[in-house]
Amino acid sequence: MGNPRVVLARRTLGSLRSEKTIVLALVIQLFIAGFSSFLVVGLVSLYDPGTANGDALTVSVGVTGNASSDVAATIADDDSRSVVPYPSQAAASAAFQRGDVQALVHATRQPGGRILAAATAPEGSFRTTLVVTELKGALSTLERERRADLDHRLERTPVDLPPDERSNPYFSFTYTVLLPLLAFLPAFISGSVMADSMAEELERDTLSLLRVAPLSLPEIVDGKAIALVGLAPAQVALWLLLLWLNGTHIANPLALLALVAGVAAVLVATGAALALRVGARREAQLLYSFVALAVFGVASLLPQSPQNLIARLAVDSPTTLTWGLLGVALTVAAASYTGLRWLAGGAET
């Protein structure tokens, strides 16, 4: 017979396995991650269609007005746009109605040198977003060129734009949204399951059975907590491995897992403490959800929020403060766990 805590930890994991709940948990996480990625890939392909599928769609723009030559030049300098000049607004409007062009720009030059561009985009179509994005790009280029021409009238010169290099539009999303989501979801679920597990022992009155075993209440808490705190980084390690196989470079994996374990320890201690104090699952579970929300809310007021810590560590831009906050998180984890054991020891007598 080994350490009773390890035996209890193994039993807790065993019950999760036999109820197949751990499989369900992984499926739910995969579903949420897949779903949010689906949304972002979709969004990006709307705003920046060239990235989603190699061949870019072409937006044809009908151009009219006395400044149409300036506008036409900037619209045409990108492959994803083409220009159709029209002699009159009426002709352009009719072509737009027929669907020959997807957008209209009526450009007129003002006395002060300003160009007024009255743009028209299709309403309520899948392509509205794309059309507006392309129009915006063309007119921004025009704005830069005009500013350069009117340089003599400006006191300060605009800063030159850095070169335009194709970059992965999902890069920031992967590190700042997807990864933190995958890192904190398991920790949150672990805390929730801990609250369930303790509340159930209390409601079914099986704690006394365990204590005849003979196990003290802190030992029982230890056994359950070892299993659940350990489970969170194990799941995150799995996601990191999947991301790595998918070609996403993850820096500082050990520091990431330590942070997840720390957050899981705080949440598990919270869940267990609430279940021990409240005794009933319904109230404990509700309080746990609210407290966990509050904890994340307070933590996001820190100079580097938990989400930001994960992003900085994974993308390899940690500062001294990042490492300091990681240390703080682990200290808080140790403190909350000690607090829980103290509470459990007090409840025993």
Add this chain to the structure above:
Amino acid sequence: MKAGNVLRIARWETTRSATSLDRETAIAFVVVAVALAAIVPAVVTTGPTPGEGIYRIGVDDDSPYADVAASDPQLAAVQPGSDADVTVSPVGIQYADTAKGRAALSTLRSATVAYNDAVMADEPDQAAAFPVVVSLTYRPQSIDVTSAQADTDGAGSSTTGGDGGRTDTPSTDDGATGTSPTAGASGGGLSGLLGQAQSGTPSSISPPFPLQSLVFAFAFLLPLNIVIQAYGSSVLAERIDRRGEPLLVAPVSRGDIVAGKTLPYFAGAIALVSVIAAATGAGVLAVLAVAPLAALFLAATFLGAMFARSYKELTFVTVAVSVALTTYAFVPAVFAEVNQIAAISPLTVVVDSITDSGVSTGQFVLSTAPPGLAAFVLFGLGTGVYREEDMFTQLPIPSKLLDALAAPLATPRRAGVWTALFLPFVLVAELFAVALLFVAPVSLSIPVLLGAIAVIEEVAKSIHVFAAFERGQYRRSFRTALAVGAASGVGFFVAEKALLVTQLVGLPGLDIGRAAFAPALRGASPGLLLVAPLVWHVVTAAISAVGAARSRLAYVGALAAAIGVHLAYNIAVVVIALG
């Protein structure tokens, strides 16, 4: 069911919850609520940026780019020479040739644009600082590529509000037919909500955000999670230590108990939804549309709590229920005002209610009836196992599910009745399949959809029959199997006529919708049209029933055979119907 009993139990459930709350817990709730109320505004005002400082820009302090880097929170200025992702030097801008380096460069570029605009705003000569002024308006295009097919059967709809929409593939586009559906997969535009005219500098123009309904989905559905958490706990608590026994032996029916226990939570959910509706400017119609969905949340949680063996299991069941139902409500609603497919989701009614676009009766029925009926049936199944032998025993979920399915099947005729009752699920599952598949090219989506429909319908016709044989409700004989199978097939056929409601909203206007719901044979006599599906449902249901009567393995084999027959029939019909 007696209203008096229901109300008495509802009152008992409410007061019990209030009194079981000891003072310490109540204070804790208040403290946490106050803390949350204080934290939320603080978080909103500081607006935490998760991407803060993830890109390092190596730049000297006197370079203009130092100010640019300081203006964007994602960028952190470091001394050049240290491990920067992008280095600005007098000779030019170098970047690390990695994914991170390129992302950093692109962020620096957009930060420069924003920085320049901020600098230019201080210039005295504004005409030179902002030499281009844009005014953007949205106008409908009258072309409609798909209408040529859709309107021929007279089912075209004017219900979606706005311009009635599908102006996605103008014919001038080279190769657009292949690529446009992919772009469509990503979302639609809520023009009514966001198609306001804008004017200003080019960088101030923002393209419409196409996923506004996501915000509504979360605003309306997330609070329901709190309700189902509490509800699931309450139901499962009845099953612990036989606590529910006194109520079971009391002179009230099971239906009264379940209805009474559910009523306070349903009322709470509606109250929450009403508050959100008032806050978002949605009308009564929005609340009415979300109510069946709230009932479905509760019904699925109720069944989950009847099956779960422990609170842990219940937690996962609850999360799975809310994820699945949120997706059901959300995915079709993405296409609100762009495609009729959006009519499936109750959230579309919510969006229409906010934008005052008007909702037709057919659309309202289509979006609310399936979840409402599904909730009703789930409560029925759960109530069937709300009895001593199921509540207080620990069995794996599949085995409990068989119990629940078998419980109501006392006579062969009941099999038909329950097949008919399963139709809402068939409808929900098929609508969801349509919603997922309609963006794929027709050559792929229709065969996959037909396969999915065959599986869904055959399982719905036979799963409870199988459960009844397994639980000994029916004698395992060939004749019983035929009788039960025939009853199930007839039940399905009769209930399927309810699907006619889909015609009201013009869903068959979509090619894929028509393949799913209206595979009418051209040129066939009306008598044949009526008799053929009846015969076919009875035959396939009988095949799987005969298998179910024999053994588990035989059931799986017979089910596969029934699906095969069903699929062959469907393909034949669609091939003839679509030419």
